[in-house]
Amino acid sequence: MQEASAASSTFEVPEPDLTPREIVARAAAMRPELLERQQETEERTFYAQDTHEAFARAGFYRILQPRRFGGHEFDLETYFRVIIEIARGCPSSGWCLCLGGAHVLQVASMYDEAAQADFFGPDGHFVCASYGAPVGVAQPRDDGYVIAGKFSYASGIPYSTHFMGQTLLHPEDPQDPGLMFVIPAEQYERLDDWHGVLGMRGSGSHSIQIDDAWIPASHTARVFMVDLPVEGGTVGSRLHGNPMYAGRTLGFFHGEFGAIMVGSAYAALDEYQRIITSRPATWIPTMKRYELVDYQRYLGEAIAEIACAEAAVIQGAQQWMELARMNVEEDRPFTAEDDARLEALQATACRIAWHAVEGILFRTGGSAGARDGQRMQRYWRDMSTYWSHNTPAQRDFLLTGLGRRRLGLPIVPPGPDPAAS
Template identity: 30%
Template sequence: MTHTLDTSSPLGTFEEHSPSQHFEHVLDLVAERRQEFEEKRHVPGDVIAEFKKAGIYRASAPRRFGGEPLPPAHFLRLIERISAVDGSAGWVASFGSSLIYLAALPLETQAELYADGPDIAFAGGLFPVQPAERVDGGLRIAGRWKFASGSKGADILGVGVKVEGDRTGRPRTALLRPDQIDIADNWDVIGMRGTGSHDLIVDGQVVPEKWTFVRGGEPTVDEPLYRYPVIPYAAQVLAVVGAGVARAALDQVIAEGGRASHTGGPVAADRASYRITVGRAEADLRSVRAFFYDITEQVWATVERGDAATPHQASLLRLASAHLAKTSFEVVRSAYQLAGIRAIVDGSPMQRYLRDASVVPQHAFLQEGMYDGAGAVLMGTQPFPGYL
């Protein structure tokens, strides 16, 4: 199976965007095992190991600790490529970006974290935020947290806590080893079944405060990637999964345009309604991707030259992400309708595309409210709390 793209492809060239020659193997592996991910409801550890070999999990580790941080647009295109093969695999791989959060840890803690190398798979169940009690040795943590995507393949996991007496008003993330956490196998969902986004349960573990950080807090590492807006980037890596799924769905109905109808009617490519829908969907997907990657490159140029991203730029990143998630789902829905009765069968790729794409705009970072926040910033009024 070959995944190299020519320069006319909407995803660009593989050679330009891959961090290693191993990436092509990863695409083949995901294609071979995507049904397994669906059935097991997680991406197994041996596949995570292959992601690491491809550089996915060192893509946001600090260079000073052996990482190979990638410019955001570069990393996003990698996730989009994986997602075009399987949405769940792309979603799990997208958390290769999450080490940017951990750049807010004390430097000595980061040195310990990366002592054995930069290929760290992080998973977090950050909500609902639970109270943490100060005790000798750190914070005593207990509770249950939801939506810990990739938890079964993680090297380190985070949970959201509110420390008693902390008047900053900002929750912290406490880091624990897998052997300190129980994973509740409860990921029973309609789409993105392979992400393994199970609940995390902690029963009275004590975590030293140096192993906690404020998500989106001031980084202790001074490298360009850690000046890029953290929360908008977290939205981007998820939104681009939808774009990959949409590309796969649209490519399928384009390829099937010459197939005969079950009813004996004209082939799809001979019907104006089919051609019009394909053309509109192609224009919509390419247009929203152009906005998404254009603002990504603009903000990266800003932080790379040493300046801080402006609130306007950060807001445009959030707007582009929400709009990409929404538009990608609409493209997949159009493709599903074009695919006809074949799409309803269990095991149909189109059925999985629809289910997976429907999940992306449901994420809190990508819901309709982001348009409200973006509109507020554009008009110079105060957006809702937490938007920026």
């Protein structure tokens, strides 16, 4: 984990001497309370106001935020380690925090100093949910744009100060890169529609409705969120003197999921250990399950797989940081192929973490853990829901595209290979 950069500060930085190790320890210390409040978090559909305030005091929303605007400006590894700890206490809370606190990275990369000063406001408190697919429409008006549309799955929106979205200027043009925009909370309505889902019930993944809201052109960018133009540096990397603000999107976005899935797997591991040390063996009721060699092996195998997934997530974060550095400081661009490889790495970490839970811990933990209200069932539901997200749902397309890039073949949309016809 890297210390913050020495970039000049416009805002006062809370706890300027805080270290990455200390902020990760704060996250770990919150696990017991998050664990006890899982059920109420699911029922509310997001974590409580006092939890949000505790996260803010701990500095979690400022981990990736530039010091110039009151952030800690730590690296991706630090952010992912914090999310792993929070998700270990409550996967839903980890998802809600992670996807609300992460998009500061794109905002600090793609917008100029004046726009960033608008976003970060008078005190530097900034939380920004997002939805990456192009939705709705934007109409030019008076040196700005009028935005309209319904944006779903805005995870982290309950405590967001802003929303970052992607919309279209010319929907009829398939080559239109669209418009990435940042809009403050007072210009959208959060809908109470995050109910009836299988898992991540407390992730705050509500929709928002934007009804003809005008924003200045400086709060928009003619870019596609998942394919940002970062080669050689960005306005943000030059402003903040930190190449972290000139990195690509997909490897980072899927790393968020990787951290959440690893933390969730550790939560299931903790629950599994509680189960086998407290429950009698089925056929030998005079013994506890942990005394049987089979359960010892199951536990050991799960530990190894989760450790492997965690190592991949952290290594992916470190590689991302190095590629961003080389993109700015050396003649070595951060390419789309690099990004695809890192995304595939993080997706594979998620698959390994999932196997540890679905294939080992849930399978051998006993039917009692599958009942409503049981933590093992909740972790299985939460991690199952990851697979329904749009990005992992297109895993085959991702891996095919990675292979095609390696072979020098063009990337094609999902479906038959036109070259084969």
